[in-house]
Amino acid sequence: MGVPDFTFQPDLFKKEEPKPAVIADQFLKILRATAEAPNEALPDIVLDEDYRSTFLNLTRNLAPTGKTFEQIEIRSAEGATPITLVPAVRSSIRQAIQRARRAKTEVTEFREVTLHGVLRAVHLDEDWLEVTVGKEHIKIVEAGEAIDDVIGPMVNRPVIIEIVIDHRNRRLFRDIEPEE
Numbered sequence: 001m002g003v004p005d006f007t008f009q010p011d012l013f014k015k016e017e018p019k020p021a022v023i024a025d026q027f028l029k030i031l032r033a034t035a036e037a038p039n040e041a042l043p044d045i046v047l048d049e050d051y052r053s054t055f056l057n058l059t060r061n062l063a064p065t066g067k068t069f070e071q072i073e074i075r076s077a078e079g080a081t082p083i084t085l086v087p088a089v090r091s092s093i094r095q096a097i098q099r100a101r102r103a104k105t106e107v108t109e110f111r112e113v114t115l116h117g118v119l120r121a122v123h124l125d126e127d128w129l130e131v132t133v134g135k136e137h138i139k140i141v142e143a144g145e146a147i148d149d150v151i152g153p154m155v156n157r158p159v160i161i162e163i164v165i166d167h168r169n170r171r172l173f174r175d176i177e178p179e180e
Helices: 020-036 049-062 087-104 146-154
Strands: 072-074 083-085 110-123 128-133 136-141 158-166 171-178
Touching (some): 110 136
């Protein structure tokens, strides 16, 4: 049996479900492409740009910074070549995320800023989050789907957040990761 095509939403109530081994193989294929060739191989496997962004963010957040541990190795039960995540992988994924966001941005006049602070609040309905930097509370807008997929576990923890400040002085979300 070949690897199924995961580029479409399968029928939820179909009697024929994917086998766990097929799901695990596809997950490892996506993880390997994300870690080793996020700009080349990943778009061929994950066609949807939003899903690619989510995989990039989750893998980047899984990869070590080098402060607590140096590497994490992920392998299948079948003994395929393991995937090793190290700080350099985290860095290359961060660069891929930044390139994708810059290419996608519609803001013509902006200033890029990196903030180091504590994620204090998230508002799902109004699409904003708040970071405390020192004693200043900074509201950041247009967080989009990242709130649902990535940000929740970071509340009340130190984070590094990339924003752009547009010509109207709005702080627009671009990226966030835990600060170890």
